Amino acid sequence: MPPEDSAPDAGSDADALETDYSFLGRALRRRNAAAFVHVGDRFDDDMRYLTRFGGPDRPYAFVYCNGTATLCAPTLFDDQARREFPGDDVRVANQGDAAGRRAAAVLDDAGASGTVLVPQHVPHDAAVYLENAGFEVASTAAVADARAVKTDAELNRIRRVQRAAARGVARVEAVLYDAAVDGDELVWQGGPLSTERIRRQVNEVLAAHGVSDAGNTVVGAGASAADLHFTGVDAVRPRETVLVDVSPRGPDGYYGDMTRTFAVDPDGGWERRAYVAVEAAREAALAELEAGVAASTVHEEASAELAAYGFRVDDDAVGFTHSTGHGVGVSLHEAPALSGDDELEAGTVVTVEPGVYDPDEGGVRLEDLVVVTDDGYELLGEYPFGLVPRSRGD
CATH class of the missing domain: 3.90.230.10 (Creatinase/methionine aminopeptidase superfamily)
Incomplete structure (x- = not known):
């Protein structure tokens, strides 16, 4: 029989969506890397998975460094980011700040140096900001691999x-x-x-x-x-x-x-x-x-x-x-x-x-x-x- 035509049930707060970032820690240790960074908007599925944040159609950044997950929230979306992001820290943007530059600033505050892992499809300008800040940028499939196995x-x-x-x-x-x-x-x-x-x-x-x-x-x-x-x-x-x-x-x-x-x-x-x-x-x-x-x-x-x-x-x-x-x-x-x-x-x-x-x-x-x-x-x-x-x- 087909399912009963009952009330909408596509979403629920009973089982909150989290993201276990331990896979990023393992990827960093395997590659002897300092941090993981991604930049994207609400249409980027890797960002949706990493942040659980339904933000705007302009870029924002996610940074994982020293065991801490940080979302660089876009301007005017900081309250929503704090509600939705399951990580450790939300940083609010200054108007006009490029997401890649903000990610580099987070790494600088954390005292990071060396290699930064990014997904292969990270925006080119974000990679350039990281390189200009003195980091070596290397790609990883860690997020795609983690997404394959569901909680x-x-x-x-x-x-x-x-x-x-x-x-x-x-x-x-x-x-x-x-x-x-x-x-x-x-x-x-x-x-x-x-x-x-x-x-x-x-x-x-x-x-x-x-x-x-x-x-x-x-x-x-x-x-x-x-x-x-x-x-x-x-x-x-x-x-x-x-x-x-x-x-x-x-x-x-x-x-x-x-x-x-x-x-x-x-x-x-x-x-x-x-x-x-x-x-x-x-x-x-x-x-x-x-x-x-x-x-x-x-x-x-x-x-x-x-x-x-x-x-x-x-x-x-x-x-x-x-x-x-x-x-x-x-x-x-x-x-x-x-x-x-x-x-x-x-x-x-x-x-x-x-x-x-x-x-x-x-x-x-x-x-x-x-x-x-x-x-x-x-x-x-x-x-x-x-x-x-x-x-x-x-």
């Missing part, structure tokens, strides 16, 4: 957003179930049904449950269902596949990700064969999930299952054209990729999303979010399967 509080955020995603999918199925076949088109509530009308229905449900669609709601039909990220307008017709990929973002910055595929009055041809194959590939992929397993093993098993059903794999246009999954957290796509060779760790959140596509036929994808455990996996949200839309009740 219980992070998992709870993702579960809540995934429940909202499932409600969005439920709305699509309800609309398709209620649509009437009128010749070569589907009619719903007095007018032809289109991908845009469905998208609006999904996004309305997401907003009602406290999450943002973030421009990520993908609805494709027929040929456009073979477009992995279709956000245009297309007619929804009987017998064609309708692919809906719902990837909302919650108020704390964490994403959900769920895909289902439907067809109204299918004729039992390509779309039925593809659906059965993708269901089997999904089960094969899930059977491989476990801490210590190479991520690529999951993709290889899904690919082998689809090939056994006669679908091409590793093709750019037809068949299985993408990885079986990717990490999800404060970014919709983050480490690890299920096409890589790194071993999966317990606490890693990934999508499992095999699919097959043919521009002449349509597209079928089934996607869920799971957290890897020591002995397998846990689904972070559920929604029933079935190619033909049905009434799921209230």
Whole structure:
């Protein structure tokens, strides 16, 4: 059954989001470095993870030195920074101070010298300020690596957003179930049904449950269902596949990700064969999930299952054209990729999303979010399967 359409639950103060900065201390010791610095704005997911601060769209700085985490808050945002930042110190900016210069000042006050670690995508001007202050700047992947393994509080955020995603999918199925076949088109509530009308229905449900669609709601039909990220307008017709990929973002910055595929009055041809194959590939992929397993093993098993059903794999246009999954957290796509060779760790959140596509036929994808455990996996949200839309009740 679909989740109950209850009050919004995408956010909660019951389990406060913290960031354990001990991973930065370990990175500094391994590299014999003095400090870690990052500069970014509210659109930088590493900064969101490090600071838990929903600041403005102008740069601010985070500094970790001598075991102390400092946020250099932007002007007029110091009160919000003190409420949200889980670190040790908030420093207030002077009007016009560059974030990189402020980070260098924090290091100077701490008596730091030598190497400063930064993410590879740190702004160039911030790196220049650090170098001009006498520091050697070196890149690190420590933040990306830390983000891959989720805490219980992070998992709870993702579960809540995934429940909202499932409600969005439920709305699509309800609309398709209620649509009437009128010749070569589907009619719903007095007018032809289109991908845009469905998208609006999904996004309305997401907003009602406290999450943002973030421009990520993908609805494709027929040929456009073979477009992995279709956000245009297309007619929804009987017998064609309708692919809906719902990837909302919650108020704390964490994403959900769920895909289902439907067809109204299918004729039992390509779309039925593809659906059965993708269901089997999904089960094969899930059977491989476990801490210590190479991520690529999951993709290889899904690919082998689809090939056994006669679908091409590793093709750019037809068949299985993408990885079986990717990490999800404060970014919709983050480490690890299920096409890589790194071993999966317990606490890693990934999508499992095999699919097959043919521009002449349509597209079928089934996607869920799971957290890897020591002995397998846990689904972070559920929604029933079935190619033909049905009434799921209230």
